[in-house]
Amino acid sequence: MVGRTPEEPGDGSSISDEALQAFLRDSESGAPAPKEPSARARMVTERLRQQDARGDVPAAWRATPDAAARGGRRRKIWSAVGVAAAIAVLVVALKPSLLPGDPFGQGEPEVSASPLPAETAAPTGAPGQVPDQIPTLDRPFAGSPALRWADGEAGIVVPAAKAVGGASKDRVAQALRLTSKLLVGANLDPKTLRGERPTAALSVLDPKQPGLLDDMNTSLRSPSEGHDPLKMFSRFDPEEIRLVGEVVKTRGRMTFTKGEFAGVRVHADYTFVYPVAQAGGSNEVTRTIVRRVLDVELSDPAHYDITAGRLVVVKYDQEIGNSACEVYDGFLHPHFKSAEPTGPEPTGPTTDPYDRSTEIGEDASEDCGIVSRV
Known part of the structure; x- marks a missing residue:
């Protein structure tokens, strides 16, 4: 007044x-x-x-x-x-x-940033530093380079198809669509993320590929160090972890070349950022970052004993940032500051999980490492 x-x-x-x-x-x-x-x-x-x-x-x-x-x-x-x-x-x-100690738990307001254009070539270095902000339930990507990344499936950009080698333009387009479906089903499908069977992802894999689906089924049924579903699928235990919001940030690229088996080979390199909180109502938010690199091939069934319209997996690899070390129960286990860590303390080198400028495995250590940021 x-x-x-x-x-x-x-x-x-x-x-x-x-x-x-x-x-x-x-x-x-x-x-x-x-x-x-x-x-x-x-x-x-x-x-x-x-x-x-x-x-x-x-x-x-x-x-x-x-x-x-x-x-x-x-x-x-x-x-x-x-x-x-x-x-x-x-x-x-x-x-x-501005109040000392941020008593309302709001943190700095999320920095407004325009979305990055689609990635068309391998990055030459790690993303630049961003303002140090605490992620919240309303702003789960605050303080993360992924704030400017595309949302979910929009980040999996399929390149324009063209004939390559003995593969027609239509066969190349089919290979690209199937690869996109595999990536979505393995890393973005809500059922997969809740730890359910990744039916959509498995449906694009060739059942005639020796041992592949058997290994996948074993890893999903009885996870172990030798049969770990996290090598292909991103999964959280719903009794332990809940996803924050409905957005998973995605960034990467897809390319294709002539295949070795009278077909087309697709190379995919994508990183997925998952904002999560503990199940049971906790407000603390953290993020797990998963980078996946895989090579798949759509071969010609006229020349090889394969299933038409299914992918053969040639190679797959992954890097996981902010998940428990040496825990092989088939789930990702993010670390929260307010909780005791799952598994042993990491002893390996510190790495930036957002850095996709090098190939997976370069300068890799056998020890579980520490992430420089989440």
């Missing part, structure tokens, strides 16, 4: 408070009245006299000039303090992190 100064009338009239007080004092002492007071002034004066006769004139009207002046100064001071407080409340509401 903004107060008024002593010079301002309190009832909307054209006569100030001080003028009315002086008029009353002069009237009571017998001094000559002001010349031709207005009708409104006479009305107000008469009302005040009646109130005084009843004994209900406000104290400010009966105060001495010094006391009235002090009251006016107090009103002016409190008015100024009220305006300052209102401004402070507004500033804090717009930027609550």
